[in-house]
Amino acid sequence: MAAVAITLAGCGSSSAPVDKGGFTDKERTQAQAALDTFKGTAIPGTIVQLTATIGLPSVCRVHYSGKNTDTLYLVMAWRPQKRTSNAFTWFTAQIGPSGPIPTSLHLGVEPSLDSLEAHYGVAYTRPFDPCQIDAFGNLLVVPWVGAYPPSGKARVLPSG
Numbered sequence: 001m002a003a004v005a006i007t008l009a010g011c012g013s014s015s016a017p018v019d020k021g022g023f024t025d026k027e028r029t030q031a032q033a034a035l036d037t038f039k040g041t042a043i044p045g046t047i048v049q050l051t052a053t054i055g056l057p058s059v060c061r062v063h064y065s066g067k068n069t070d071t072l073y074l075v076m077a078w079r080p081q082k083r084t085s086n087a088f089t090w091f092t093a094q095i096g097p098s099g100p101i102p103t104s105l106h107l108g109v110e111p112s113l114d115s116l117e118a119h120y121g122v123a124y125t126r127p128f129d130p131c132q133i134d135a136f137g138n139l140l141v142v143p144w145v146g147a148y149p150p151s152g153k154a155r156v157l158p159s160g
Contacts, residue, residue, distance in 0.1 A: 021144035022127030027069060028141050031062045031129065034072040035139040037099035044137030046107070047076070047091070051133055054078040054089060060131040061123040062141055071096050074131070074139070075123035077116055088116035 016024040023031070038044055051057070059077040071094055078089040087109045094104035110116045122128070131139045 018127070019129065019143040019145055021129045023129045023141075023143065027064060027127060028129060028143060030069055031064075031072050031141045034095040034099075035062065035074070035131070035141060037095060039138065041100065043093070043100065043105070046137070047133055047139070048135075048137035050078060050089060050091070051137075054081055054087075056133065059120065059123060060133065060139070061120075061128050062131050062139075063122045063125060063128040065122065071101075073122050075120055076131075077120065079113070079116075086111065088113060090116055090119045092119060092121070 016026060018024050019028075055078065057076045058079045059075060061075045063073045063075070065071065065073065074091075074093045074095065076091040080086045080088055088111070089109050090107070092104070092106045094101045108119070110119070129141050129144050131141050133139060
């Protein structure tokens with residue numbers, strides 16, 4: 001009987017556990033290594049300047065396209081503060097095996113929330129995880145274990 005219980009306990013456990021965003025620990029580690037390639041570039045300084053001017057981003061997400069863990073997609077978005085004249089700001093990037101892909105780095109400003117959300121693209125397509133910014137502009141991948149958003153209305157996430 002004990003042998004049957006041990007055998008059954010192993011059934012279905014061949015895949016690594018995933019968080020609510022669909023990342024495994026291995027994918028999160030790979031994503032952090034990809035984000036670490038920003039160090040030594042102008043990207044952390046730009047993020048610090050945006051955050052100092054506008055505040056913390058309302059969206060900071062990293063995403064892999066399907067099973068492709070060669071390219072990480074980063075999406076960041078800031079909602080306007082009164083002093084920013086309704087500037088909905090966004091930043092997107094792709095990070096390949098050799099680091100940031102220069103032609104993929106885009107920073108822009110939109111006049112409305114709807115036009116800002118058009119830039120979210122794959123930000124809410126699984127697998128994704130949130131990211132956060134430290135005081136030096138470095139991005140850190142964090143597991144998505146809590147409800148999103150922590151306050152406010154729930155968001156319907158695209159299936160994928």
